[in-house]
Every structure is written in structure tokens, then in C-alpha cells.
Amino acid sequence: MAHGLLKGKKGIISGALNDQSIAWKVAELAHAEGASFVLTNAPVAMRMGEINKLAETTGSAVIPADATNDADLEKLFAEAQAKLGGPVDFVLHSIGMSPNVRKGRAYSDLNYEWYKQTLDVSAISLHRMLQAAHKGNALAEGASVVALSYIAAQRVFPDYGDMADAKALLESITRSWGYRLGREKRVRVNTVSQSPTWTTAGSGVKGFDGFFGFAQAMSPLGNAPAEDCANYCITLFSDLTRFVTMQNLFHDGGFSTTGVTPEVMANFMKEQ
Numbered sequence: 001m002a003h004g005l006l007k008g009k010k011g012i013i014s015g016a017l018n019d020q021s022i023a024w025k026v027a028e029l030a031h032a033e034g035a036s037f038v039l040t041n042a043p044v045a046m047r048m049g050e051i052n053k054l055a056e057t058t059g060s061a062v063i064p065a066d067a068t069n070d071a072d073l074e075k076l077f078a079e080a081q082a083k084l085g086g087p088v089d090f091v092l093h094s095i096g097m098s099p100n101v102r103k104g105r106a107y108s109d110l111n112y113e114w115y116k117q118t119l120d121v122s123a124i125s126l127h128r129m130l131q132a133a134h135k136g137n138a139l140a141e142g143a144s145v146v147a148l149s150y151i152a153a154q155r156v157f158p159d160y161g162d163m164a165d166a167k168a169l170l171e172s173i174t175r176s177w178g179y180r181l182g183r184e185k186r187v188r189v190n191t192v193s194q195s196p197t198w199t200t201a202g203s204g205v206k207g208f209d210g211f212f213g214f215a216q217a218m219s220p221l222g223n224a225p226a227e228d229c230a231n232y233c234i235t236l237f238s239d240l241t242r243f244v245t246m247q248n249l250f251h252d253g254g255f256s257t258t259g260v261t262p263e264v265m266a267n268f269m270k271e272q
């Protein structure tokens with residue numbers, strides 16, 4: 001049921017690759033809640049053409065931009081403003097990729113060129129986006145920026161590899177920009193730390209089914225589905241959360257503050 005929470009708001013949504021993507025669900029919900037927005041993704045990701053279906057159902061334009069390319073990002077914010085008729089009220093950063101994780105390189109044997117790519121694509125891209133938006137005066141007063149993170153920024157999940165470092169950097173960039181943009185324009189910047197979710201990026205992590213199952217058994221509410229992550233993002237884009245900023249907000253069914261559960265203990269008990 002829609003509530004008109006984003007009525008009249010304009011935005012930019014990155015990272016919708018296919019209908020499993022968290023960004024895809026955010027776009028569908030933002031549309032239902034009355035927002036108008038442009039979709040963006042890396043030019044290579046557009047080749048599959050899936051994003052055009054989403055553009056059609058949500059009545060949005062698609063502007064290709066590699067999130068590691070400053071010229072692309074400047075163009076993205078300029079064109080988005082031209083298409084939407086002014087500065088944007090919300091931005092979703094839903095971008096992550098590690099060549100080391102993809103190619104199975106252990107943390108103790110990283111390829112450093114790939115490591116730099118991991119950090120650039122998955123974290124510095126948020127800085128680049130906000131710098132381009134700031135220089136182009138593209139954020140409206142009171143706008144809201146959300147980036148997606150994972151608890152490996154705080155705790156070790158061995159197979160998450162160098163993505164853990166990228167998420168820690170992403171969360172720090174969120175605070176650093178949040179401080180500056182908050183003072184300047186009351187703009188909020190937060191990360192949502194989501195449960196393991198079956199998407200292209202998620203399932204690329206070695207042993208993802210193990211991650212998923214462990215988190216499910218450890219979370220009193222169970223793993224949070226992508227649709228619910230989208231619901232949470234919508235509240236952060238709405239005027240209901242105007243004083244929430246510089247936070248890493250766990251959207252994880254209670255995983256992050258649970259010590260142990262009977263389901264997990266059962267694996268270690270001699271007598272059942």
C-alpha cells in the first residue's frame with residue numbers, strides 16, 4: 001500500500017542490474033510512493049538491457065555513468081537536473097564489486113590493482129558522486145543520500161575479502177560528507193547495512209549460501225528481504241527522517257546485536 005511518502009520528490013537511483021537488485025526494488029517503491037527519478041548504471045551493465053524494462057514501468061530516463069569516472073558523474077547530475085527540472089531530493093548509491101572476490105583471490109594474496117578497483121567502485125564512488133553533486137549544486141535543501149553497506153565493515157566474515165575494507169571506507173565517507181552537507185544544506189547521508197540478499201553481487205561471494213543460512217539462524221526476525229530494504233530506504237528518503245544523518249543503520253532482522261540462538265547452538269550440543 002502506497003502512502004505518497006515521496007510525492008513530488010526527484011531522485012537518482014544507481015545499481016539496478018536486474019529484478020533481483022536491491023536498487024530495482026527501491027525504484028519500484030519510489031515510483032509507487034510518487035517520486036520521479038532517473039536510473040543510472042555502468043555502461044557495461046546496460047548491455048543486458050534489463051534496466052530499460054524498469055525505466056518503462058517507472059516512467060524514468062536512463063543515464064549511463066561509470067561511478068568511477070568523474071566526467072560521467074558530472075554529466076549524470078547535470079542531465080538528471082535537466083530531465084527532472086531541478087536539484088534532486090534523494091540519491092541511492094547501490095554499487096559494489098570486487099575483482100578479488102569475483103576471481104577467488106584470498107585476502108592474504110590480493111591483487112593490488114584489483115584491490116584499488118574494489119575500493120574505487122564500491123566506496124570512493126560515493127565520494128565521487130557527492131563531490132560531483134556538490135560542485136554541480138545538484139542536491140536540493142534537505143536531500144537524502146543512502147548507500148548500501150554490510151556488517152563486514154565492523155566484523156570479520158573471511159570470504160567477504162577486500163569488500164570488508166571497501167564497506168568500512170564507504171561508511172566513513174558517509175559520515176565525512178554527512179557532516180559537510182548537513183551543515184551546508186541540511187542534506188542527510190546514511191548507509192543501510194543490509195542482511196545477505198540473493199542478488200548478482202551477493203551470490204558472487206564464496207560460500208554465500210552459508211552466510212545466508214548462518215545469518216538467518218542468528219536473526220530473531222530472519223534475514224531482511226530486498227523488498228523490505230527498499231521500504232527502509234524509502235523512509236530515509238522521506239521527510240519522516242529529516243534528523244537522521246551520518247549513521248550506519250542495520251537492516252538485518254536483529255543479526256548485529258544477537259549473541260547466539262538455539263538454532264546455532266544446536267550445531268554444537270552433544271545432547272539435543
Ligand SMILES: NC(=O)c1ccc[n+]([C@@H]2O[C@H](COP(=O)([O-])OP(=O)(O)OC[C@H]3O[C@@H](n4cnc5c(N)ncnc54)[C@H](O)[C@@H]3O)[C@@H](O)[C@H]2O)c1
Pocket residue numbers: 014015016017018020021022023041042045065066067068093094095096097121148149150193194195196197198199200201202203
Ligand atoms: N546482496 C547482498 O547480500 C548485500 C548485502 C549488503 C549490502 N549489499 C550492497 O547492496 C548494493 C547493491 O548490490 P545488490 O546486492 O543489489 O547487487 P547487484 O549486483 O544487483 O548490484 C550491484 C550494482 O553495482 C553496479 N556497478 C558495478 N560497478 C559499477 C560501476 N563502475 N559504476 C556504476 N555501477 C556499477 C552493477 O552494475 C550493479 O547494478 C551493493 O553495494 C552491495 O554491496 C548487498
